[in-house]
Amino acid sequence: MSIATRIFISSMTFGILVAVAYWWDTREVVGTFLLGLFAVGFAFVVAFLLSIRSKTKLDGDEQRAPAELAGEEIAVVSAESPWPVVLAVCATCMVIGIVLHPMLAVFALAAFLVVIWQLVRESV
Amino acid sequence: MSAVATTAAAPPRRLVKHGILGWLVTTNHKQIGILYICTTLVFFLIAGFLADVIRLQLAGPQQNFVSPHTYNEVFTLHGTAMIFLFIAPFGFGIANFLIPLQCGAADMAFPRLNAFGYWLFLLGGLTVFSGVFAAGGGASAGWYAYTPLSDIRVSSGIGQDLWFIGLTLTSISGILTAINFLVTPIVFRAPGMTMWRLPVFTWEMIATSLLILMAFPPLTAAFAMALMDRHANAHFFDPTRGGDPVLYQHTFWFFGHPEVYVMILPMFGVITEVIAVFSRKPVFGYTGLVLSAFAIAGLSMGVWAHHMFTTGAVNDPFFSAMSFLIAVPTGIKFFNWIATMWRGAISFETPMLFAIGFLLNFLVGGITGVMVASPPIDFQANGSYFLVSHFHYTLGGGSMFAIFAALYFWFPKIWGVKLDERWGRFNFWTMFVGFNVTFAPMLFLGMMGMPRRVYTYPAIPAWHDLNLLASIGTAIITISVASFAWNVIVSSRKREALPEDPWGSAYTLEWATSSPPPELNFDSLPPIRSKRPAFDKHHPELAHTSPP
């Protein structure tokens, strides 16, 4: 079992234990719910990691790098993209608009959707 | 695969993207890290200026440099900027620069998401500041904005709304950033870089990222509910219509306590790296340091109500016991750091000076923290200057000192320039003296009965003397910060090219590439056979002593 899986399993176990201890001591609903919720979130991650464990081998987990890895393509990274800053402006205008100026939110949402479409096109 | 050492005669290497447009569209983690670092330092200067205003007003009793309402705006913005716009995002910035390098990756797992996170952070911060120019002024309900004080009937200006909105944006930024910080070390490590060879800094960032994912969404929820109360006629927190103001405190502090660990865990990572390098010994107790990071992260989710002992609405013994327990993994870290120094060969370059200052200051912060974890003590200390001193010792004496250590230590790697040592020593000593002269008197002020967030105080001689002392200390801190800015200015005129490891005994993988690194981080990766791949590369005769 990989270390990452063990990290998430211990965090989930801790969450369960604390949620139970908290409920037993205080009988307070909100805090118990929040603590239990984070245990549940970890449970999803643990389930995913356990379900893929036979299918994934990471280069980084090799103690000694095998020779056949030399010279292979490391990664494909996007060097630059205009969409992050544009998307951030749209998101900011959307949130400000929702609270203070509904028309701003509407325009920002439209622009946001256009940018998302461009991002998807850039990725495929 | 032979390692090629960069000779000192090679010219300084540049990052790839040029010009303002280049910075706007970059997705390179190193440039994004630099953006975070520079932006947070600007917010730090502004928040520091606000601290000067506070201490000028409080230097004597019953002064009137600022009006009572303006004073409330000043300390609200000071706390908000320091916490949300300086300390936490500086950690994200240095982590952004370092994590792919320390893992041997070419960039983060999701570079465009990374850039999006930065711009959201910047725009969120600017939104918070824009409140200052709004009608009615900026937010004035403190950095935690308890309801009903932050409700629309009491704080009716849009400054408070812009505060809630801006911090919602920075929270979302943090959550998205945490995704990159979690996925990259787990999936994108170079061959040979097993999880147990990762630097302690990267492990601390993994724990920090888990905390962010658990703790930031409740903050967004608290702010969404507060905004709905303000504008959508909701009554989550309005007691006159069936709501509960204490619910805001629960939801806020469920975020708020893990947030302080988000602000300190990266700094624990910085201190670990700096102490080991300048003590000329491997990191002592690596396993204990990693496990204690997760213990701290886990325990920190269960202590939020120690901020609410005086509400009378929480189970004090449970939260008190859990809060005491957090002292244990923190103590383990302290002992590991001391053991790293023990029987070492220590030199006192500026990063090491700040690291030792961190140890002494955070010790006070930790001890006073254990004190206020005890409800009978908290009944006196909460809401007083004792508490102000406690959290400044941990955040200022702790995180801020670690930030300076990080700046001095990694400046050559990031910018290819080493900061001047003489100005660095001046920076450190003025900061250490100034900081303690400012915050030690506050412990006594709190015990004597001075509440926090007051724009003035009665003309009691002891209070006047201690406040004046604190204000003098702040002036010394200001001089110290100015000396750092001056250091950057005079040092950037230097033209000598730096080697991969300008300190001579560095360990982690970022020191095995040029200063600054090329676009994809490594022209060639060294063999990774231990926890100290850069040290093994530069000192192959000692590689057999490296911890596996």
Added chain:
Amino acid sequence: MVGRLATLAALIGLAGCAAIPNDTTVQAADMHRVWAVFIVAGLAVYVLVGGLILWSALAYRRRDPSVVQANAVHKNTPLEIGWTIAPIIVVAGLFLVTFPAEQHVENMVKRPGEVVQVVAFRWSWRFVYANEHVVVQGTTGSPPELVLPENRTTEIRLTSSDVIHSFWVPSFLFKRMAIPGIVNAFDFTPERAGVFMGRCAELCGTYHAHMSFTVRVLPADQFARWVRARSAA
């Protein structure tokens, strides 16, 4: 050097204890004891750990600038287990000091000698002595006085009529939040006559700094006289 650190620590401890009274109420005596234990323990930890930090920094200075590694010692499992267990024992002890004191402070008697309803508002306080039909109304410019009988237990029923405030009497080592919609009840038994400062300790707006009050503890007969005079007025 450790000796000098210890002396400094002792002086700080004395100054700290002097800043905190211990004889104003029965509950304050408990809380003062907790303060004293924690200040002593805290100073001891500071001297021990701070001393180790300074000692290592100074004793293990690098003498030969060409040294690149002093040694490769990087673990000691028995030591690490030891310094995990020792802090657990220390904090367990601190909790055992805390818990009974807190229970004692929070404990309320069934039949208090006096019941005073305290209402916090922006920016002063109102004290209502329900049984005696006495109301003391403060204003921001003229802080009110809470008059209490010595050696009798007074129950305070604390609330707010607008935002959250906090009722703090530093000399009693105690504060509690005044929350709208909630009545926070607690009691104390003053043991010493005198006049004590009271402040609001939770940010409540523009004049938070001016929301003060005083607590005047009178011997029982003088208190009775005060009540008669106020209820006649």
